[in-house]
Amino acid sequence: MIREPLAASPWSSATAVIGVAAPLLLGMAALYLLLPRPRPFRTLPSALVGLGALGWAGGTWLALPSGSIEDVLFVGFAGLAVIAGALLVTQANAARAALAFAIVVLSSSGLFLLLAAPFLLAATIIVYAGAIIVTFLFVLMLAQQEGWSSADRRSREPLLSVVAGTVLLGALLFVAKATYDTRPLDHLVAALEAAAGQSSADAIRQTLGTAYRQLGPRTPLKPEEEQRLGDDGKFFVALRQYVQAARGASERDALDRELEVMEFEWRELEHVPLMQGRLKELARAVARVRDGMGTVPLPAEVPRSPLSLPAPGDPERETVAPLGRALLTDFLLPIELGGALLLVATVGAVVIAGRRTEGAR
Amino acid sequence: MNPLMLSNYLVVGAVLFALGAVGFLARRNLIVMFLCVEMMLQGVALNLTAFARHHGNLQGQAFVLFMVLVAACEAAIALALILMLYRSRPSLDVSEWQELREPGLEETRDEEPLPPLPRPPPLPELPPAGLEPSASRETSHV
Numbered sequence: 001m002i003r004e005p006l007a008a009s010p011w012s013s014a015t016a017v018i019g020v021a022a023p024l025l026l027g028m029a030a031l032y033l034l035l036p037r038p039r040p041f042r043t044l045p046s047a048l049v050g051l052g053a054l055g056w057a058g059g060t061w062l063a064l065p066s067g068s069i070e071d072v073l074f075v076g077f078a079g080l081a082v083i084a085g086a087l088l089v090t091q092a093n094a095a096r097a098a099l100a101f102a103i104v105v106l107s108s109s110g111l112f113l114l115l116a117a118p119f120l121l122a123a124t125i126i127v128y129a130g131a132i133i134v135t136f137l138f139v140l141m142l143a144q145q146e147g148w149s150s151a152d153r154r155s156r157e158p159l160l161s162v163v164a165g166t167v168l169l170g171a172l173l174f175v176a177k178a179t180y181d182t183r184p185l186d187h188l189v190a191a192l193e194a195a196a197g198q199s200s201a202d203a204i205r206q207t208l209g210t211a212y213r214q215l216g217p218r219t220p221l222k223p224e225e226e227q228r229l230g231d232d233g234k235f236f237v238a239l240r241q242y243v244q245a246a247r248g249a250s251e252r253d254a255l256d257r258e259l260e261v262m263e264f265e266w267r268e269l270e271h272v273p274l275m276q277g278r279l280k281e282l283a284r285a286v287a288r289v290r291d292g293m294g295t296v297p298l299p300a301e302v303p304r305s306p307l308s309l310p311a312p313g314d315p316e317r318e319t320v321a322p323l324g325r326a327l328l329t330d331f332l333l334p335i336e337l338g339g340a341l342l343l344v345a346t347v348g349a350v351v352i353a354g355r356r357t358e359g360a361r
Numbered sequence: 362m363n364p365l366m367l368s369n370y371l372v373v374g375a376v377l378f379a380l381g382a383v384g385f386l387a388r389r390n391l392i393v394m395f396l397c398v399e400m401m402l403q404g405v406a407l408n409l410t411a412f413a414r415h416h417g418n419l420q421g422q423a424f425v426l427f428m429v430l431v432a433a434c435e436a437a438i439a440l441a442l443i444l445m446l447y448r449s450r451p452s453l454d455v456s457e458w459q460e461l462r463e464p465g466l467e468e469t470r471d472e473e474p475l476p477p478l479p480r481p482p483p484l485p486e487l488p489p490a491g492l493e494p495s496a497s498r499e500t501s502h503v
Contacts, residue, residue, distance in 0.1 A: 003450055038471075038473045074369065081373065097393050124429060136395070151455075152390055166377045168378075178421070342434060345438055
């Protein structure tokens, strides 16, 4: 069965653009109100506006189709990271800001774990939460002043910086959404699979026609196509449009040629097992294009040792050992340079911090 | 990994990056500015890890490890520099150092005064208890 009726790509209509831009503007406005200033606005209403914008953004920016436990954990960690990040930016007390940063680090470590990178989880917690935060807190307490300080109670150009952040985030979101939005292709793959499961030619044509009417073409069809083709024929024209629009997929062009042939052959096809076979093949090919969206194939001449690939068969289960092998084979020189950099930084920090200026206490 | 899931991680990374950028531009405490830069780095690390998962190789994770390494070096040097600055002018405010700005730019002045400090809570008064000393009565009669 087709999973859900669906509008076309979210960037195709003005209302969808507003649905993505409105939480961005609302959240940035709340951030502006919450930034420290000599006469602060009331905190609670601004914070509520910010939380509302965050929830709205989570509803429209994220795509969580399955609702599995992984999605729940993702939403939890991501929400915690963003809330703690906003606290870090708006908190007037610098020590509390440092603790908010620790929460950002811990929750993004949770996201690393969801991305099957347990070594990064450990490394980030040890280096950031263990070492950097403690050093920052040490310096903060050393430099603690009596009373209010201009450093904590004032902002420098809050309006301009929030505008800059809005433009930056809007551009990043636009690129991410325009490149990685796979919802039309998901719908088409589901329709192809559903049609391949039907047992008569009429049912197959009807399923494809229904799917076409739900999704609609990406760009309007030519008038002669509109008249000549039935809904099932238009399905293939629309499928070809959406496949052509898939960005960066390496198998797209081969599939495009196949679909061009299919557009002409489809009306002559009558034999049901043949139709089912062609549709299944197409569903697999479209799914491959969908999964490859936004990928850039590595050029063949990049030297890579086979040691740095995940273990064949189960890339999920074993992640730390291949990373270690990769670091000591493909990245041997960078690792050595990194060690040297750490040594130089240690010596440099000692030299800089140990120097006494005139009149020092 | 489905690119739809990848785009979720990219969105979270972008939000962390933009929040850090706003904080770096707006805040005036040297250490908070530094924490904001580290938060931008966290957003980038999230992106790299998500791409490593998406492509099914380990290059992205290796990049994140190098990023953490450089961030640790950067933090050590920056804290040493902040300590040195603090020794010569005892404040963490970046505007203390605004004579380092480009020539021809106007000096920024803080016009609005900071609010007065909140008054410390009053000390508790001892409640009257026990016998009234008799000496006071005598003095009142005299």
